[in-house]
Structures are given as C-alpha cells and as structure tokens.
Amino acid sequence: MTVYVKGVVFGDVDFDNPDCWRLEEYVKRGGYAALKKIINEKISQDDIIAEMKTSSLRGRGGAGFPTGLKWSFMPRSFPGQKYLVCNTDEGEPGTFKDLDIIVYNPHALIEGMIIGGYAMGITVGYNYIHGEVFEAYQRFEEALEEARAAGFLGDNILGSDFSFQLHAHHGYGAYICGEETALLESLEGKKGQPRFKPPFPASFGLYGKPTTINNTETFASVPYIVREGGQKFLELGKPNNGGTKLFSVSGHVNRPGNYEIPLGTPFADLLEMCGGMRDGKKLKAVIPGGSSAPVLPADIMMQCTMDYDSIAKAGSMLGSGAVIVMDETVSMVSALERLSYFYHEESCGQCTPCREGTGWLYRVVHRIAKGEGRPEDLDLLSRVGDNIAGRTICALGDAAVFPVRGMLKHFRHEFEDLIKDAQTAKPL
Amino acid sequence: MLEIEIDGKKLTVPGGSTVMDAANSIGVHIPHFCYHKKLSIAANCRMCLVQVEKAPKPLPACATPVTDGMKVFTHSDQAVTAQKGVMEFLLINHPLDCPICDQGGECQLQDLAVGYGQSSSDYAEEKRVVANKDLGPLISTDMTRCIHCSRCVRFTEEIAGFQELGMANRGEFTEVMPFIGKTVNSEISGNVIDLCPVGALTSKPFRYSARTWELSRRKSVGAHDGLGSNLIVQVKNHKVMRVLPLENEAINECWLSDRDRFSYEALNSAERLTAPMLKQGGVWQQADWQTALEYVANGLKQIVAEHGKDSVAVVASPNSTVEELFALRKLMAGLGVEQVQAFARQADFAARTQGAKWLGQSIEELAQNEAILLVGSTLRKEQPLLAQRLRQSVKKGLLLSAVNPHRDDLLTKVAAELLVRPDQLVEGLLQVVKAVAEQQNATVPSHIDLSGVVVSAEAAAIAQTLIGKTKATVLLGNLAQNSARFAEVYAAAEVLATLTGAKLAVPAIAANSVGAELIGADVGGNVFAMPKKAYVFLGVEPEFDAHNGAQALAAAQQAEMVVVLSPFQSCALEYADVMLPVSPFTETSGTFVNMEGKAQSFNGVVRPLGETRPAWKVFRVLGNVLGFSGFDYNSSEEIRDEALAGDIASRLSNTLVTPVAVKAQAATGLVRLGEVPVYGTDSIVRRAPSLQASADASLAQTLRVNAATASKLGLVAGGMAKVNQAAGEAELSVAIDDGLLDDVVRVAAATPLTRNLGDLVGAISVAKA
Amino acid sequence: MSLTNLLSAESIQQIDREVAKYPAEQSRSAVMGALRIAQTEKRFLTNELIEAVALYLNIAPMAAYEVATFYNMYDMKPVGKYKLTVCTNLPCALSGGYTTADYLKQKLGIGFNETTADGKFTLKEGECMGACGYAPVMLVNNHSMCNHMTPEAIDKKLAELE
Numbered sequence A: 001m002t003v004y005v006k007g008v009v010f011g012d013v014d015f016d017n018p019d020c021w022r023l024e025e026y027v028k029r030g031g032y033a034a035l036k037k038i039i040n041e042k043i044s045q046d047d048i049i050a051e052m053k054t055s056s057l058r059g060r061g062g063a064g065f066p067t068g069l070k071w072s073f074m075p076r077s078f079p080g081q082k083y084l085v086c087n088t089d090e091g092e093p094g095t096f097k098d099l100d101i102i103v104y105n106p107h108a109l110i111e112g113m114i115i116g117g118y119a120m121g122i123t124v125g126y127n128y129i130h131g132e133v134f135e136a137y138q139r140f141e142e143a144l145e146e147a148r149a150a151g152f153l154g155d156n157i158l159g160s161d162f163s164f165q166l167h168a169h170h171g172y173g174a175y176i177c178g179e180e181t182a183l184l185e186s187l188e189g190k191k192g193q194p195r196f197k198p199p200f201p202a203s204f205g206l207y208g209k210p211t212t213i214n215n216t217e218t219f220a221s222v223p224y225i226v227r228e229g230g231q232k233f234l235e236l237g238k239p240n241n242g243g244t245k246l247f248s249v250s251g252h253v254n255r256p257g258n259y260e261i262p263l264g265t266p267f268a269d270l271l272e273m274c275g276g277m278r279d280g281k282k283l284k285a286v287i288p289g290g291s292s293a294p295v296l297p298a299d300i301m302m303q304c305t306m307d308y309d310s311i312a313k314a315g316s317m318l319g320s321g322a323v324i325v326m327d328e329t330v331s332m333v334s335a336l337e338r339l340s341y342f343y344h345e346e347s348c349g350q351c352t353p354c355r356e357g358t359g360w361l362y363r364v365v366h367r368i369a370k371g372e373g374r375p376e377d378l379d380l381l382s383r384v385g386d387n388i389a390g391r392t393i394c395a396l397g398d399a400a401v402f403p404v405r406g407m408l409k410h411f412r413h414e415f416e417d418l419i420k421d422a423q424t425a426k427p428l
Numbered sequence B: 001m002l003e004i005e006i007d008g009k010k011l012t013v014p015g016g017s018t019v020m021d022a023a024n025s026i027g028v029h030i031p032h033f034c035y036h037k038k039l040s041i042a043a044n045c046r047m048c049l050v051q052v053e054k055a056p057k058p059l060p061a062c063a064t065p066v067t068d069g070m071k072v073f074t075h076s077d078q079a080v081t082a083q084k085g086v087m088e089f090l091l092i093n094h095p096l097d098c099p100i101c102d103q104g105g106e107c108q109l110q111d112l113a114v115g116y117g118q119s120s121s122d123y124a125e126e127k128r129v130v131a132n133k134d135l136g137p138l139i140s141t142d143m144t145r146c147i148h149c150s151r152c153v154r155f156t157e158e159i160a161g162f163q164e165l166g167m168a169n170r171g172e173f174t175e176v177m178p179f180i181g182k183t184v185n186s187e188i189s190g191n192v193i194d195l196c197p198v199g200a201l202t203s204k205p206f207r208y209s210a211r212t213w214e215l216s217r218r219k220s221v222g223a224h225d226g227l228g229s230n231l232i233v234q235v236k237n238h239k240v241m242r243v244l245p246l247e248n249e250a251i252n253e254c255w256l257s258d259r260d261r262f263s264y265e266a267l268n269s270a271e272r273l274t275a276p277m278l279k280q281g282g283v284w285q286q287a288d289w290q291t292a293l294e295y296v297a298n299g300l301k302q303i304v305a306e307h308g309k310d311s312v313a314v315v316a317s318p319n320s321t322v323e324e325l326f327a328l329r330k331l332m333a334g335l336g337v338e339q340v341q342a343f344a345r346q347a348d349f350a351a352r353t354q355g356a357k358w359l360g361q362s363i364e365e366l367a368q369n370e371a372i373l374l375v376g377s378t379l380r381k382e383q384p385l386l387a388q389r390l391r392q393s394v395k396k397g398l399l400l401s402a403v404n405p406h407r408d409d410l411l412t413k414v415a416a417e418l419l420v421r422p423d424q425l426v427e428g429l430l431q432v433v434k435a436v437a438e439q440q441n442a443t444v445p446s447h448i449d450l451s452g453v454v455v456s457a458e459a460a461a462i463a464q465t466l467i468g469k470t471k472a473t474v475l476l477g478n479l480a481q482n483s484a485r486f487a488e489v490y491a492a493a494e495v496l497a498t499l500t501g502a503k504l505a506v507p508a509i510a511a512n513s514v515g516a517e518l519i520g521a522d523v524g525g526n527v528f529a530m531p532k533k534a535y536v537f538l539g540v541e542p543e544f545d546a547h548n549g550a551q552a553l554a555a556a557q558q559a560e561m562v563v564v565l566s567p568f569q570s571c572a573l574e575y576a577d578v579m580l581p582v583s584p585f586t587e588t589s590g591t592f593v594n595m596e597g598k599a600q601s602f603n604g605v606v607r608p609l610g611e612t613r614p615a616w617k618v619f620r621v622l623g624n625v626l627g628f629s630g631f632d633y634n635s636s637e638e639i640r641d642e643a644l645a646g647d648i649a650s651r652l653s654n655t656l657v658t659p660v661a662v663k664a665q666a667a668t669g670l671v672r673l674g675e676v677p678v679y680g681t682d683s684i685v686r687r688a689p690s691l692q693a694s695a696d697a698s699l700a701q702t703l704r705v706n707a708a709t710a711s712k713l714g715l716v717a718g719g720m721a722k723v724n725q726a727a728g729e730a731e732l733s734v735a736i737d738d739g740l741l742d743d744v745v746r747v748a749a750a751t752p753l754t755r756n757l758g759d760l761v762g763a764i765s766v767a768k769a
Numbered sequence C: 001m002s003l004t005n006l007l008s009a010e011s012i013q014q015i016d017r018e019v020a021k022y023p024a025e026q027s028r029s030a031v032m033g034a035l036r037i038a039q040t041e042k043r044f045l046t047n048e049l050i051e052a053v054a055l056y057l058n059i060a061p062m063a064a065y066e067v068a069t070f071y072n073m074y075d076m077k078p079v080g081k082y083k084l085t086v087c088t089n090l091p092c093a094l095s096g097g098y099t100t101a102d103y104l105k106q107k108l109g110i111g112f113n114e115t116t117a118d119g120k121f122t123l124k125e126g127e128c129m130g131a132c133g134y135a136p137v138m139l140v141n142n143h144s145m146c147n148h149m150t151p152e153a154i155d156k157k158l159a160e161l162e
C-alpha cells in the first residue's frame, strides 16, 4: 500500500475509496471550481499566467523550468492551430508519481490542462501516457468521457465560447519519449527520436505548430494555484521552489511510495515519513532525482532539504523527484551496471556519441562488475563520458553520464577494489 | 543580414542561415556526415560540432542558426576535441575494412579519420556486425560499415517521395533496411550510393571492379531523357566503369536517374558491333570501312536513281547528337532524300509549330510554377529528375494536376486528377477547356468544338488550379506526344494555356529531341506506313523505337536495302544489308540540346571500341565518297557551329503554325495503353543487365488491367493472358492496376515480349492464355 | 491482405477511434494505437499485419515497421499465451526484482526471451514501468500490471492464468 502525505496535487483524495478518481468525487473535493471561476469571472489569460508566475511553480518533469514563463512563450495570437501536450510518459527509473495522479486524481490533470488551454488560447490537447500503464490509460480515457459528459471538456465549455478537446495517446515502451520532442515525434506516429532545438516546441511543436508541453504533476498543480492563488502556493514551499512536490520514494525504505510534501522539507524528515530504513540497515546512498541524477552518499544527503536549489548545491539534481534509497548492502558497481544498461538499452540511436557511447559505458562497467576490469577502465569511463555529455541532441546523453560521474566521484574505491582484486560485484 | 565571425573572419549572412551555411559561404570546411544541402537537417552524426562564443557546450554547425554577432570557432580546442570524440565513437564499431571496401579512396569517414582519428583505439569490446540487405540489382550493401547518418533514409522519403528505406530498431541496434522482403525500386535510387558517406551502400554493377584512384573522370551528358543531366563518367583502360552525376543546379542538381547512372553497362556488352559487316549472298561478312561505305553510297545512289527520292527514308534515334543528325541530313540532301525522321515513336505529325517544341521555359522556371497540369505522362518514369524537382515544388505550394490514362503514384500530393482512356486525352482536355471557359466566361476559338463535352468534377477542379495563377504550365508528357491524336491534344492544350495565361510545355522525350527538330530531322511523318525501298537506321531498332513496332519491322524486312548504323548487333541481322559500328555517346564528341533549349557539348570519354567510328565521321567520309561538297569537317565542333549557327532561343516555339480542329469523339472497346517503359527507351538502356533486372523492368513484362476488366476478360492476377494487336501476338502475365479505367489494357512497348504488337494506343484483343 | 480482412470488426472500430483523435491529415499519429490493437488481437505483429496497418493509415510500410521495432512492447516474434515482463531496473531490483525474475525462471523452467514448451508463458525482462513504489512489478500481456510480486504472489497469479 502506498502511503501519502497529501498536498496540492492530491488535496484530500480518499485513497481508500475506489471511486475517488471519479468526477463526482473530484467535484465534491472542490474540483473544477477553478475552471468555473475563470469562465464565470472571465479571468484574462494574462491574469492566469501572472498567477502562474507568482506561484513560482517549476516544471515537475525533471528540468524544473518555471511554468509561468513557459506559458508566456506561447504565441497567443498565432493564427493557426496550437497544441497543449501533457507528458505522462513517466519512465525515469524511480519515478511513479504521474501514474498515481492519473489513477487517483485524473480530473486534476484534466482541469489543469483545460485551464492551460484557456490561458494560452489553445483548443486541442493530448496526454501522452507511458506504455506500461495501460490500465491507467484506460482510466484516464474514462475520466475524459466523464469530463466531456459534464460539459467541462469539449465545445463551448460551461456555455462559454471557449472550446478545448483533449485526447489520450498511449505510448508503447520507450523511455526516450519522455523527452519532450521525442514525445512529439511519437505523437506524430514516428519513432521517438528527439528533435534538435531550436526551433523550440513553442514555435515548432506538434505537427510543426506552436506547442506547450508540461508534466502531469505540473498541470495537476494548476487548479490549486488558480483556486487559491499563486502566493499561497509559493508559500507552501520556499522562495524559487514554490509549492508542494511529489516525491516517489523507492528502494530500501520501509514504506516506499509517493509523498507530497512542501519543497524544502529536510531529507531526514522524508526518510522518517517512509518509516526509515528497511530492516534497520544503514543508509549508504541516495539517488535524489531519478536515475539520471548523480548519486549522493548518505552523509551529504542527510544534510539536504528536498528542493531544487539544495540538491543542486550538493552536486546532484531534484529532477523528477524520484528518490532511490540504497542501504549499506548495495554494491555501487552493480547499481551503476544496471543503470548503464538502461541508458544503453533506451538510447534512441540517432546521435553518434549516445548510440555508440552508452553501449561502451555499459560494457566497461559490466566488465568491472564481472571482475574483469582493468586499471585504466576508470579513466576510460570518464573520458568516454566526457565525449558523450553535452555533445548530443537531447539530454539522454547527459543522463547516461551523470550516474557514472556520481558513482566515480563518491564511490570510486568500490570500483578500484573490484579491479584490483579481480572480484565480481555483489549482485543486486 | 547578420554579421558574424568564423575563425576570426568577419562575414555577413542572411537571416535563417545555419553556421554550416555561413562557413560554406566563405569556404571554411566543417567536417560532417549527416548534413547534406538537399536533405532535411538531422544533426545526428555530431561530427560538425563547433565552438560558439558564450555557448556552454559545442554546437552542431549544421543545425545551429546564426545569430547576430555570433563568434564561431571551428578549430578551437573545444571544437576539435568534440570532433575527435565523435570520430572515435564512429570508428569503434566500424569494421575498418578499407582495403576491401569499394568506397576506399572516396570515403568521407576514411578522409576524416585521417584528420580526426587516433592511431589506435581504446575500445576493447566486441564489434557490432550487421546483416546485409537485399536492396535489388543496383545497390549493394555492407551494413556493418553504416554510420547511421540517415542520409539514405531521408533521401527516399524526401527526394524520391516514398520511404523505401528506414531505420529499424533503436539505439546501438538501429539498422538501415527496406521493409522486409522489399527492394528499393525508385527510379532514382542510385543516388543513395552517392549520399552514403561510407561504403555501406555501393554500386552493385560496379562492385569490386576498380578502385577510385585508378579511374579517370570525364565529363559527359545524359543520353536517355530530355533533361541533359551532367555526368562524370569514370574510365579505366578505355572502358566506362561507372557513371556519377556532375552537379549542375540548373539541370540535374546533384542527382542522377538510375537510367543515366547504370545504362553504361551496355557499353561493354557482348552485343557491341565492333567491325563493319556486309551481307553478301545471304551471309554476313566482316568488311573494311572503305568497302562498306562504298557499298552504302552506291546502293543508296542507285535506289534513288531507280525509284526516286521518296523511296529512301532515314530513321534516326532522337538520342543522336546534333552533329550526327546534321551531317546525316546534309548527306541525304545531297542524295536528294528528304525523309529524315528522328520521331519514329510519334504517330501524328500534324502539330506543326513555329519553332522547335520545347519546355517553354527553363527547368528551374518550371519548378517555380504555381500550377502545372500534366497531360498524358508517367512523369516519374519519363523524366525521373523532373518528377523529383516538381515533388519539391509541391512541398512549397505547387498545385500539380493531371489528365492521364493511369493513376500512377507521383509520390507527391496531386491536387486534381482526371482519369481518361488512352485514346481520350483530347476529350479529357476539352473538359478542362470547357470548365475554364465557363468559370472565366471566356469564348473558345471556333476550331475547338466543345459540343457534347460534359465537364466532370475532376475537370472543374483541374480548371480551378490553373485559373488566376501568374505562373502556370500545361505539360504534354510522352503519352500525349506519342498519341495518335497528338495534334488535337496539342491544339486543345494550347487553347487551355492561352485561356489561363499558362505556358505550354513539351518536355523533350529524348536527349536531343529539341536538337533534332531544330535541325529538321522530323521529315516524312510515319516512314513505315508506306514501306520504302531502302532504309537507313541510325541508332534505332525499328521494332522497339517506332510507334508501331510490328509495322516498322515489316517495312524493314521488305526493303531492298537496309543500312544500320548502331553500336550494337541486333535483329537487324535478319533484315539489314550493312551494319556499321558507330559510337555510342561515350565514344564521340557531340552536342545535345535539352528540353530547355540548352546546347551541351561533350567529348568522347573513351576511344571507340574496335573498328567503331563516330557517326559524324562516317557521314563525312560518305559525303566524300559521294563527292559532295561541304563535308570537309575537321572536328565535330565545325559541324555543330554550322548546325546551330545563331541563337537557339529564337528558333524554339510551341505556337502552332495553323490551328488544328478539335472535336470530341466517342471511344469504346478494349484499348491498349502502350507506353515505352523506363528501361526500354533506347538501344543502350535495353542492354543494361542491372536495369533489366529491376522491378520496373519486370512490370513492363506484364499486362495490366483493372479488376473489373480482368474479371470481364476472365483474367486473374498472376495468370497469363494472350493479346493480339494487328497481326502480332504476345503472352504476358497479368497484374491488376486499379488506376486504369475499364477496358484499358496496359501493355508496354519496346520490350522483346511485345515487339510484334502494333500501335502504342489502339484496339487490342485479350484472352486468357 | 487488407487490414479489414485481417482483424475483427471490433479491432477495426477501435483503430478508427484512435484515428479520430488526430487531425484529418495526421492519421499517421494513430499508428502506435493501431499496432497495439492489432497485436492485442493477434498476439504478435507479422510483417503482413504491419504492412496492412500501414496501408490502412496511408503511410509507408517501412514507417510502420520503424515504429513497431522502436518501441519495446511490440512483439515481432511469436509469444506465449501470457507474456510476463518483469522489471529489473534498479528501484525494482532493490526490492526484489531479480528474485522475482529468478523465481519465475525456475518455476517456468525458461530464461528471459523464452517460451514454455506448452506455449503458455513467455518471460521478458523489462525496463522501468513507472510503478517502482509497487516493486517488484510484473506486466502480463503488456496491459495488466501486477504489483508486489513476491514468490507467493507469483504462485497465486500463475494459478489464475489459465
């Protein structure tokens, strides 16, 4: 059973009620009030975007880009079709928050997208949903039907002259489609291969039209901000790190799950909410922001607060908010081997450094884990990594290198020991 | 305009340029693989990474837009480190099999590896091996060498118009391949060989036959369609080994059709005629040139003397050079012979124009039209590169429409299409004329009779695309030009062009169609209709190159004397008296005038094979043997200057001399749609084995009808059908083509299977075989 | 063969619903959904099926093939009646992903990418399914997620799968 501390996104969802995701329940919780408010009070697009800026909401997809600013990039007077896209392709190992949003509170996302469409003058939206969660996709489709039937979605919403169509698109197993331009390609029915930027989606997005893309959690935070005001949201967190945020905690804790807590909460507190370390083992290391974030050793981690700035200062990143907790028994070589395999497996294959380099990284780490490492391998890993990072179209190249750098920085001795003793690493 | 600096050099470039464009404009070379100026930007190889001031990381020059004040460093430490890093990645899984690779010596990877590669690799893991693919008879694969630049894939999708190649799988396992079980069948497929920067895609016919450094490169001009593609012919030991495009933006850009690229195989064919041959007492014997030419001179002189000047006709290939046709015509004039015909595929000669028919504009101008109506054309197969060019224009807004007897996919968006019987092109056009007249409230000249013409929705839609455009063109394709009612088609098209302010375009079918008409090698109409006492054939095979092959062959067979000048032996063995080996275009200097009226001269690239002589020299000697004056040419240039004296442009015109009456007629019954297939155009192409192994060549061996007609005739796809036309008969396998109207029977001409059949378009009977 | 002959009317209807989600000229967008629906009915994608989907959506067969081979969840080879995909990515591994996989291997007597002799089960190794909180997770036939797959839970699940 997943344990929650509830904030903006989940409000007072009753997880024990199997119907908690339904429109009726959502409306009971104050859902769609924000939408009604902007429609009835004819709130201007500028006002909504200003409110978003005040909230200092930062994108929850990983990059942490300020959402209000992103929305202001959309050319509002553009004459042709524009698109709004939600990124529910949650595939970053360790992240499972967006899944719970569409399973337990899909209407928050739907309402957030409708408001986004209103604010940016967009009439068509798509939600791209991760392949492996088909049942969640089906539920989301059902939620869309409910919203359409209730007049919140479709033509002339709530009797106004604002119309917004929203559809779900189901992915089919490619991590890279979480990258926003790969997602757009995939939505166009192609392989999910990221596009070079510029041009950015705001000018050349889906079908070549201006497009705004946000993460599920980002959209699901919008109704609260519109309803309660950006200032209130900001104050939930800390400056430049407004609001509460969902943290997906996995690994060696007693209660893995999603925790919606104010940004700036100390990591130690979060660990406690999770019931502490499983089997009373000692904390060894934490990957604080999804598998792409460099690992941090226990002592550094215990000093951090859970927000963008604190984690960045410690040399890692908050990313998607996936917190992977590892105890003293974990071989960092085996952990890196598994992650490197992942990036090798998921590289879309278009950029030379990523296509060729991710496999190289994995094979070298794999050799080390098998006890076949060579003394020069660690320098080789750094050198190959340096030739990938910053040289590719999308950030997967960087994402593949950051774990290597983090491990070599903080746990180099584990690698050296294995090489020296020609020992195999303890498997996961 | 933006001001920037590259490697310390200041320059200004237009907004929207990339760093690569800017560097190219000042001759700074940035290493690259995936970038190609004619393809979309992929930015995937990462070889072109350069340093840009204030950018935190190196940026790909091919994709990075220039901004004002930008400072670019292409050789700084950061740039070179990045480039070397990419090179290292490209090489780790590359087989490094340069010594056995056909690309050796012209490999971009090899060239750049010298500059950016390391002498040894730190890669200690196993290398990737990728299975080869069967792409058909023209392209050979060594897929392990592929560096995933995606140029070939982008080419098929963007330039050739249909994604025949793709990149399957992902990551390190990405593989370039066609759809399982399919080959690459585009008529311009060979360009992927040029595009491939490594040795993954190479020429199958050329494979392992030479190393590039052994080859000398000579310029020439394409000899199989009217475009006049510029060629690089690569030669070793006086043999043509390979043909590549020579870039000419105004004509072929950087592309080449497969026909122009691979037909060279025939030049080395065993069927080459290598010495003059005389048939004496029914037996063929080798002869020396002197004997042979005296025989020809005396024979022709005698026949003219006995039977009059009209008893002799000359049929020349429209792929003959200006010099050949001019000297031939002059020679014949000396004998009094007037009938010199380079348009034997044509059936109707009544459309006389004020000058030589041509495209009516330059090739580049054609591509800038806002609307083009194709009339009777299988454009992709007739003029592959013109089709390619128009495909790009459609992306920029060109409205392409067609009145056609088939619905062959142009692999581009077609705005409107009117399907007609092959004998009803006129009626189709009249519908469009009427639609325009009605929509514009214009009167149509009285020689165009529109009574009984009913405007279909398609015709109205076509009219709509043409009306109100400042640049529009009505283009008459090969099917129109070779139709039995060409004059009527022409007159209707001319009126349509006049009404809409469009240009009329007659794209030359052959390499020198325009030149032939300029020279007057279009006299005599159908010279086979009334069989002659004597025929002279220059580069033609009547059974394949005439409108009615059976009729032409019969005429040749009954003649008293037939003189054949050709690079090849053929079934002329049956009917000829003399066979003279003359040079194909690669073995003589000469000139072609292309469809836009541009004269392009070229030199021979290899010396004539055996006893072969350039035809213009043969005519010169014959002139001398016959004692005619004015045959003292020292060079082909002298003939050219005489033939094309003055300004060519002023002698081109698509305006009819006298109006031709046009009237709609009804047509019923089975009708043959006989087109000359893409690899049946001329004696060289027909002898190129790899082209003859292509999918297009197999398609030309079939009989195609729509499903309804098939069932009416009791035919099934894959089964056999027997067709009869005139006195001829053929058995063909059946294929279904639902782009045809009922009762239309598509049977190609110019193939061995169909050589006994009659008119390209005409009544035909079909039965299940 | 045309898609309408290869798939049930219900599948065609579902595909048409996918097509309707996108602008009229963008039916290519429906290729992922169409391939999924075709695979769900036929268990795996044959070249014939892929080509038929392509023709149905008016795209090049190679374009559909690229999609079918790029995304992990499309099966290009025959699979058993039940395809079991176990996530072994790091978060799952920390909570027993490999134990689950090993238990399944031993119980079914097959390794990854193998099918039991009776054709009932195929075992696959999967990447992160976005459900790490419920680790170890297993996916049945691409669409049904099973959480907390301890050996006991596996026994129960396998018993349910007829």
Ligand SMILES: Cc1cc2nc3c(=O)[nH]c(=O)nc-3n(C[C@H](O)[C@H](O)[C@H](O)COP(=O)(O)O)c2cc1C
Pocket: A058, A059, A060, A061, A062, A063, A064, A065, A067, A070, A087, A088, A089, A090, A091, A092, A175, A176, A177, A178, A179, A180, A181, A213, A214, A215, A216, A218, A394, A395, A396, A399
């Ligand atoms: C390799 C890669 C994977 C990504 N995966 C996801 C993802 O699963 N979900 C997500 O929302 N964003 C993901 N992103 C980030 C998106 O590109 C994009 O920044 C985000 O969806 C924007 O939404 P936001 O501004 O609301 O965060 C990924 C980025 C990269 C480079």
Ligand code: SF4
Pocket: A176, A193, A194, A346, A347, A348, A349, A350, A351, A352, A354, A355, A392, A393, A394, A395, A396, A397
């Ligand atoms: S970095 Fe990797 S995943 Fe990203 S576009 Fe390049 S090859 Fe694809």
Ligand code: FES
Pocket: B031, B032, B033, B034, B035, B042, B043, B044, B045, B046, B047, B048, B049, B060, B061, B062, B063
């Ligand atoms: S040429 Fe620029 S990335 Fe390939």
